[in-house]
Amino acid sequence: MTSDLQALRITRSELDQLTGLDIDSVFMGRMIRPSVWRSRRQLLSLLITECLVLGTMFVVCLGLGLVVVSQQEGFNQFGALLLGIAVAIAIGAVAWHLYQGWRSKAFITLARLLDECDRHNDIIQALQVMEELDAAQGTGQGLQNSEILVALQATRDSLISALMTEKILRRHRALMQRRQELFSTLETNLATLQTLHVNHQASEYRQFLQEALAIGLAVQQEMDANTKR
Structure with missing residues (x-):
């Protein structure tokens, strides 16, 4: 043995x-x-x-x-x-x-x-x-x-x-660390894109309200003009 x-x-x-x-x-x-x-x-x-x-x-x-x-x-x-x-x-x-x-x-x-x-x-x-x-x-x-x-x-x-x-x-430690940094960067970018998307949606919604308000005011003015006639 x-x-x-x-x-x-x-x-x-x-x-x-x-x-x-x-x-x-x-x-x-x-x-x-x-x-x-x-x-x-x-x-x-x-x-x-x-x-x-x-x-x-x-x-x-x-x-x-x-x-x-x-x-x-x-x-x-x-x-x-x-x-x-x-x-x-x-x-x-x-x-x-x-x-x-x-x-x-x-x-x-x-x-x-x-x-x-x-x-x-x-x-x-x-x-x-x-x-x-x-x-x-x-x-x-x-x-x-x-x-x-x-x-x-x-x-x-x-x-x-x-x-x-x-x-x-x-x-391959450097590559693995680089991959981890890349994943972190991707997560940050995704969060940033999501924030921008939300801000863009809010901006569009605000613009839509402004346009609706402008249309409403225009209609109200037209109705007032027709009533005076």
């Missing part, structure tokens, strides 16, 4: 293909997964990665800054240069995290699906461990329940279908 369980796992390569992004335990694409903040190990990995990136940026910016100031005679404010580069990198890091927080709102569904995929793989891993323990104890029983495989296969199929659907909706 071990080979069957292994085949039910959702691998990283499959996740990359299904989502169209580079997926790992910390990032989805170039965005931080929300699950990172709930795991110390993943949070430590994120901090190490960011420290390496910021350190590399500092070294590169410092090198470029030294090249620029070396062409200026009498420059002796090396401390100010270091401080300026550090402040600029810190501001850039804060801006990047704010942008990440704003952009991640569009990937909430994907993040939840990835968490479900991780739980699915964890269940498979736990079943494999139990099978290995049974084999080590020599019981020879193992996990022979076929219903487990059926349930895991159904879960896997559902997750894959959900990931594919999310990818399609994410790629």
Whole structure:
């Protein structure tokens, strides 16, 4: 059953293909997964990665800054240069995290699906461990329940279908928003046309009353003239 369980796992390569992004335990694409903040190990990995990136940026910016100031005679404010580069990198890091927080709102569904995929793989891993323990104890029983495989296969199929659907909706989000705006515009235009139609009917009715009144006055004047004769 071990080979069957292994085949039910959702691998990283499959996740990359299904989502169209580079997926790992910390990032989805170039965005931080929300699950990172709930795991110390993943949070430590994120901090190490960011420290390496910021350190590399500092070294590169410092090198470029030294090249620029070396062409200026009498420059002796090396401390100010270091401080300026550090402040600029810190501001850039804060801006990047704010942008990440704003952009991640569009990937909430994907993040939840990835968490479900991780739980699915964890269940498979736990079943494999139990099978290995049974084999080590020599019981020879193992996990022979076929219903487990059926349930895991159904879960896997559902997750894959959900990931594919999310990818399609994410790629066409702008079109869907445009359609919603179009529907709203149509509703507004219909309401405006209805209002204009009502106003036009009221205007026609008012004109009809004025014409009827004018005719009535003309008839009354003609009758008065005939009476005087």
